[in-house]
Amino acid sequence: MEHESPPSQEVSGKALEATLLSALKMLDVGKWPIFSLCSQEELKLIRQACVFGSAGNEVLYATENDEVFVLGMNCSGCLGTGDMQSTIEPRRLDSLCGKKIACLSYGSGPHVVLATEEGEVYTWGHNAYSQLGNGTTNHGFIPCQVSTNLVNKKVIEVACGSHHSMVLTSDGEVYTWGYNNSGQVGSGSTANQPIPRRVTSCLQNKIVVNIACGQMCSMAVVENGEVYVWGYNGNGQLGLGSSGNQPTPCRIAALQGIRVQRVACGYAHTLVLTDEGQIYAWGANSYGQLEPDDHLTVAQSLKKEFDNPETADLKFLVDGKYIHVHKVLLKIRCEHFRSVLNNDDEVIEMSEFSYPVYRAFLEYLYTDNIRLPPEDAIGLLDLATLYGENRLKKLCQQTIKQGICEENAIALLSAAVKYEAQDLEEFCFRFCINHLTVVTQTQGFAEMDHDLLKNFISKASRVGAFRN
Known part of the structure; x- marks a missing residue:
């Protein structure tokens, strides 16, 4: 057989211990x-x-x-x-x-x-x-x-x-x-x-x-x-x-x-x-995988200060509302803001997304978690895609999955395709196939984008969804 190079010590995939679940x-x-x-x-x-x-x-x-x-x-x-x-x-x-x-x-x-x-x-x-x-x-x-x-x-x-x-x-x-x-x-x-x-x-x-x-x-x-x-x-x-x-x-x-x-x-x-x-x-402790109380990540060390605006040194102005945030947090945690911030900034005016979306985004930067209803996570997924925050994008997909139902499945599938969220797209597609009769009778299916509908039917046909 053809010789294969040994796996890199730096980048080869980690060995995962799989657990067998009984009962x-x-x-x-x-x-x-x-x-x-x-x-x-x-x-x-x-x-x-x-x-x-x-x-x-x-x-x-x-x-x-x-x-x-x-x-x-x-x-x-x-x-x-x-x-x-x-x-x-x-x-x-x-x-x-x-x-x-x-x-x-x-x-x-x-x-x-x-x-x-x-x-x-x-x-x-x-x-x-x-x-x-x-x-x-x-x-x-x-x-x-x-x-x-x-x-x-x-x-x-x-x-x-x-x-x-x-x-x-x-x-x-x-x-x-x-x-x-x-x-x-x-x-x-x-x-x-x-x-x-x-x-x-x-x-x-x-x-x-x-x-x-x-x-x-x-x-x-x-x-x-x-x-x-x-x-x-x-x-x-x-x-x-x-x-x-x-x-x-x-x-x-x-x-x-x-x-x-x-x-x-x-x-x-x-x-x-x-x-x-x-x-x-x-x-290794590059992601805080050791004891969090003694080895805090940047996000963890600032978590206690999230609701304490007196300690913040920057403001976001969104929809006429101010959100306080540490400038250093944005520079360290978000690639998008490294090119936006300079030493003289005190207020950054934001207009692309709503106040709840930006606040959820900043809370994620402080805590590594998101707290918002599944239906609101679409906006955060949009922001995560724009800012290149792949981990946040994964969290949004997990949250959105929890809110899927027959009525919104097509809308969520469309959003997944739009924001190139492949894991969510596959989840929504499988949900639609599993509930095909009900989903095809919804308003969302009737108003489905032509290209999306064409691709959906083609893919559904390949997995045998229309077999008698």
Whole structure:
């Protein structure tokens, strides 16, 4: 196969730990966007579900009779359907049907590692660095069992880094394989590891009870509460007090005397939970992902002052009303205002948007949250698009989704198209398809823009909405 460059330590996608949700009778999975086109009869049969992928666009679920289905995007074959075709209709994974699923993890390569209740391990997806553990670098398009060095072993937990994999057995042993440029498989070298091998060194005579992977690092908690770490450490995510990589497991000395129960990893930071219910965090903190009380972001540090105009040094004049704001906040938090503000400004007159929209925008800059009704979020979405505030744009889309109904679905779809809000557009489209009979009888549908209507009918036809 063609050689692939190793993933960048700076920009490769983060490894996301996917959580399998059971007892879904307590949840209305029909409200999850990815399930919006499934019938009520199909939804009632779901017993377990796991939404995974960097954007949550893939789902694997098991039914009451242990049939396993997938749907969604299919990057690098991560759905395991045998091809690269994405699907909005559930497709059955015959190789997993009849298996009771215990846990699943997703690496951003992307690849998937799954364990059954009987302790068998199955992998599929991207495999350029042998992260599937089958001894090759061929991508896997269907789930295949990993048996090398795991025969007679019962796997009870799985974890994925971006391009490496790790499992924990019932007898407390840890096995790793895959990409190893920073020592993340714990072998003592930086050579990629094509098959599962037990991590020994300091763990040789230890019983491990919990594992986790960061992007390119690995963690293990042993039965006495000690934490051992290895792999990439450029952001201090190993908690060793340095930034050098660690090719073999090393105990975190700073946790001496603290009994840890569980460890969890983000892209480049780590958290542990102690037996006393305390949480310790270390590593990267560029987004305030560590303890917020001690490591405040600009927005958090100014939050208390939002309703205290005496401390502000700038005014927005909108619709004849003044909004007080810190000039430094605008310069740091919003690219749009860096070119607008100068040292002499005391009042900025704004006229493009309403007072409630601007106030909601400024509150977002102070607090990282928005508080306004779904119907008013369209104006804020317009502002976010104009000012290039992508995170705010995502929050607006989430708020708008909460207010969708048959009467306004077309209007919201139109707004999503206008402001290039692709996630909202797809959500609205699926809602319309799911409520097609009622939606097509609304005034909004009758007044629908010609080009939008044409595209809607074409797309609806492609997904089989008009089949008898």
